Amino acid sequence: MSKQRKRIVIVGANFAGLAAATKLSTDYAVTVVDLTRHFEWIPNIHELVSGVKTGRDLRLDRARIVSRAGHRFVQDRAIQVDTGRHVVVTDGGRELGFDACIVAVGASANTFGIPGAFSNTYPFHGVADCEAIGYDLRKLQREKQPLRLVIVGAGISGIEALGEVLRRYGDNPTLSVDVVEAGARLLPGLPAKLDADIRKLCQPFPVVFHTGASIARVAPKSVLLDNGLRIPSALTLWTAGLAPTALLRASGLARGNDGWAPVSRTLQSAYCDQVFVAGDAVALPKPLAKQVFHALDMGHCAASNVQRYLQGRKLHAFKPANKPLVVTFGDLQTYLVAGRTVVANRSLAAAKEGLYQVYMAQMSPQGVLQSLPGVAERLLRSWDTLLKPQLAQII
Numbered sequence: 349m350s351k352q353r354k355r356i357v358i359v360g361a362n363f364a365g366l367a368a369a370t371k372l373s374t375d376y377a378v379t380v381v382d383l384t385r386h387f388e389w390i391p392n393i394h395e396l397v398s399g400v401k402t403g404r405d406l407r408l409d410r411a412r413i414v415s416r417a418g419h420r421f422v423q424d425r426a427i428q429v430d431t432g433r434h435v436v437v438t439d440g441g442r443e444l445g446f447d448a449c450i451v452a453v454g455a456s457a458n459t460f461g462i463p464g465a466f467s468n469t470y471p472f473h474g475v476a477d478c479e480a481i482g483y484d485l486r487k488l489q490r491e492k493q494p495l496r497l498v499i500v501g502a503g504i505s506g507i508e509a510l511g512e513v514l515r516r517y518g519d520n521p522t523l524s525v526d527v528v529e530a531g532a533r534l535l536p537g538l539p540a541k542l543d544a545d546i547r548k549l550c551q552p553f554p555v556v557f558h559t560g561a562s563i564a565r566v567a568p569k570s571v572l573l574d575n576g577l578r579i580p581s582a583l584t585l586w587t588a589g590l591a592p593t594a595l596l597r598a599s600g601l602a603r604g605n606d607g608w609a610p611v612s613r614t615l616q617s618a619y620c621d622q623v624f625v626a627g628d629a630v631a632l633p634k635p636l637a638k639q640v641f642h643a644l645d646m647g648h649c650a651a652s653n654v655q656r657y658l659q660g661r662k663l664h665a666f667k668p669a670n671k672p673l674v675v676t677f678g679d680l681q682t683y684l685v686a687g688r689t690v691v692a693n694r695s696l697a698a699a700k701e702g703l704y705q706v707y708m709a710q711m712s713p714q715g716v717l718q719s720l721p722g723v724a725e726r727l728l729r730s731w732d733t734l735l736k737p738q739l740a741q742i743i
């Protein structure tokens with residue numbers, strides 16, 4: 349009789365969770381739980397605002413990716429990782445027993461308890477959010493209503509959203525955009541020259557930046573700042589802030605004030621040896637930017653360490669790689685940021701597009717070769733809608 353396989357449950361299957369799932373051997377009985385069926389390529393969701401990408405371009409069937417890796421996919425919401433009984437409890441009433449578990453539930457949007465922010469703004473966190481924004485912007489334009497927008501947050505998401513609004517609606521005479529940022533400058537945390545460059549690029553457009561500004565409340569058609577300024581708004585985009593998901597605290601994996609899950613350098617939970625945490629959900633001993641490439645690397649590291657743990661072998665420390673960041677600003681500019689160095693060139697948009705294309709091809713449920721027709725179709729669409737118009741402007 350064959351030996352019973354040890355059970356691994358992965359909770360959350362986007363970047364970190366899927367990276368772990370595709371690395372785990374079928375020597376283990378692996379169950380992957382996620383509340384939605386589709387993997388989403390989040391770094392390009394801002395392109396749904398202008399329509400240079402569609403939701404279909406940014407989604408893959410994660411159930412098929414998981415089954416291609418030889419594992420079981422369960423579409424359900426985990427409501428608790430019970431670290432005492434070693435089961436993951438789901439909304440649908442399942443109890444998934446584990447010998448080891450990887451938690452990769454990412455982060456959720458944070459509206460900081462500001463009155464009206466949750467109900468009167470468009471979240472900017474996933475494909476469906478940005479499809480809704482793109483749809484409602486087109487509707488306003490179709491109905492010849494003023495395109496009066498407020499973008500809350502001038503971090504990477506807010507600035508990339510602004511770039512897409514200007515790409516598509518920059519020549520609409522009714523456009524006005526107010527960008528509200530609590531930090532002292534645009535793209536806080538990145539080199540200051542980016543702030544200056546973006547402001548310069550926006551000069552020909554009706555864009556007003558409110559930096560160092562906090563929001564008192566959001567109403568359906570306006571945003572009120574702490575300083576008393578009321579900004580009219582037909583559509584308010586909320587791109588600011590990340591919060592840990594409730595599952596971490598409900599499972600006792602987060603016990604401090606900030607709500608993220610503390611781990612050792614091996615990604616093992618500070619509170620339960622059988623649980624590893626990867627991606628945006630972690631609080632590493634040395635804090636790390638919440639980025640896709642770290643999430644992917646952590647997913648691989650967690651998978652390797654879970655297997656080592658189950659084999660009673662020594663665990664490896666996670667070593668974050670220093671990778672440059674690409675920030676696109678519609679068809680006006682693209683920045684490559686490596687530490688304090690910034691390179692700006694519109695043709696760099698191809699770099700971000702290339703990363704996306706390669707990843708989607710690798711993860712495609714059909715495998716790289718069989719997915720080539722799909723890749724070719726996506727590349728052609730990108731060429732027509734994104735890269736060709738930009739190259740035409742450069743030449």
Ligand SMILES: Cc1cc2nc3c(=O)[nH]c(=O)nc-3n(C[C@H](O)[C@H](O)[C@H](O)COP(=O)(O)OP(=O)(O)OC[C@H]3O[C@@H](n4cnc5c(N)ncnc54)[C@H](O)[C@@H]3O)c2cc1C
Pocket residue numbers: 359360361362363364365381382383384390391392393424425426427452453454455472473474504505593595626627628629638639640641643674
């Ligand atoms: C608008 C935006 C733009 C970004 N742009 C960039 C960029 O340009 N470059 C970059 O490097 N990073 C970017 N990021 C950050 C990047 O998207 C994250 O770092 C990355 O998604 C983290 O991966 P993750 O797997 O940890 O979490 P996620 O990708 O958030 O995945 C978490 C998964 O867990 C699932 N889940 C959550 N709770 C449960 C539950 N209770 N039960 C079951 N499943 C659950 C979710 O459905 C989801 O599939 C951006 C983020 C946002 C929001």
